[in-house]
Amino acid sequence: MELRHLRYFRVVAEELHFRRAAERLQMAQPPLSAQIKQLEHELGFDLFTRTTRQVELTAAGAVYLDRVREILDAVDAAGHQAQRVADGAAGSLSIGCVGSATYSIFPRLIRALRDELPGVDFSVRGEMLVPAQLAALDAGAIDLALLRPPITDPRVVVEPVRSDRLIALVPDSHPFADRAVVDLAALSDDDFIVHAGHGTSMLNGLIVEMCADAGYVPRIRHEVAETSTLVTLVAAGLGVAVVPEPTEALAIAGVSYVPLEPETSIELAAAWIATPASPLVHRAVQVLRRIARE
Structure with a gap:
């Protein structure tokens, strides 16, 4: 038994007419009749009663049709769902x-x-x-x-995806909070707050390099796991930070974002x-x- 046998049966059962069913399936009538007889032989019972005037489902055929519809609908749904997954839509x-x-x-x-x-x-x-x-x-x-x-x-x-400029993050009370730009070297006496990368943070490594180019080693006072916590600690006056410019989207009160020079970006x-x-x-x-x- 193949799925095509079930599809043929469903169409014949819906049309109750072999010629119309063959036209709908775009095939000749004799092969369709032969396929239905093969299916009946394999099942061991008649699906249709046939006379010269009409074709009707047997009682067994009517029950079989209900289950065949469920099977074919499930197969079609599985193929549709799998296609959506293959297309990246599900x-x-x-x-x-x-x-x-x-x-x-x-x-x-x-x-x-x-x-x-x-x-x-x-x-x-x-x-x-x-x-x-x-x-x-x-x-x-x-x-x-x-x-x-x-x-x-x-x-x-x-x-x-994009390049983000690095900027200084300082408390509102910091002397440089109102500056249009700040030289990284001018922050050498400040405590720094950084992400807790334990030496593996890409951003922290870049900050250390930038400070080295400016002539000093940053004094790291706090390491935090989240950017929101980092900004909050800066707002509390516990230190300064160097962050990508999109951090401004947090909009936490009590901090100022000041462009750095020399200008540096991170990908x-x-x-x-x-x-x-x-x-x-x-x-x-x-x-x-x-x-x-x-």
């Missing part, structure tokens, strides 16, 4: 994001994905440091990461494991590209 997608992008591009990305891919189940993890994101990608805990390069793992595809990139990458990941990256352009 399924599930987990996305991780570094702190500053969590408050800027991340909300727009999720809204756009929700609007364009309503059949997809999204889960999000914000405020993730890069090492945690790479570990989550490797473990399959997230499918797509928004992070700060460089990434050295050859299995990970990295696509630049934001999308990253995912090259193999296997689901079509849904590629659809999400397409949406991300558009948002970045906007």
Whole structure:
């Protein structure tokens, strides 16, 4: 028995006329009659009563039709659902994001994905440091990461999204709070608040390099896990920080964002494991590209 036998049976049962059923199936009538007889032989009972005037379902045929419809509808639905997954229009997608992008591009990305891919189940993890994101990608805990390069793992595809300027974050009471620009060297006597990367944070490494170029080693007073906590501690007057410009989206009172000189930027990139990458990941990256352009 093959699915085509069931499809043939359903059409004949709906038409109760072999010629019309054959026309609907775009096949000749004799082969269709032969296929139905083969199905009846395999089942061991008649599905139809046939006379020169009419074709009718037997009682067994009527019961069989109900189940055949369920089977064929389920097969069609499975194929449709699988096609949507193959097209990246259905399924599930987990996305991780570094702190500053969590408050800027991340909300727009999720809204756009929700609007364009309503059949997809999204889960999000914000405020993730890069090492945690790479570990989550490797473990399959997230499918797509928004992070700060460089990434050295050859299995990970990295696509630049945008470049974020680094700015100084100081308390409102700081002498430089009202300046149009501040030289990083002028912050050498301040305590710094940084992310708790334990030597693996991409941003922290860059900040240390920048301070070294300015002639000093930053005095780190606090290490925190989340960008929102970092901004809050600066607002409390516990130190200063260097952050990507999109951090301003947090809009926490008590801090000032001051452009730095020399001007320095840090890249934001999308990253995912090259193999296997689901079509849904590629659809999400397409949406991300558009948002970045906007």
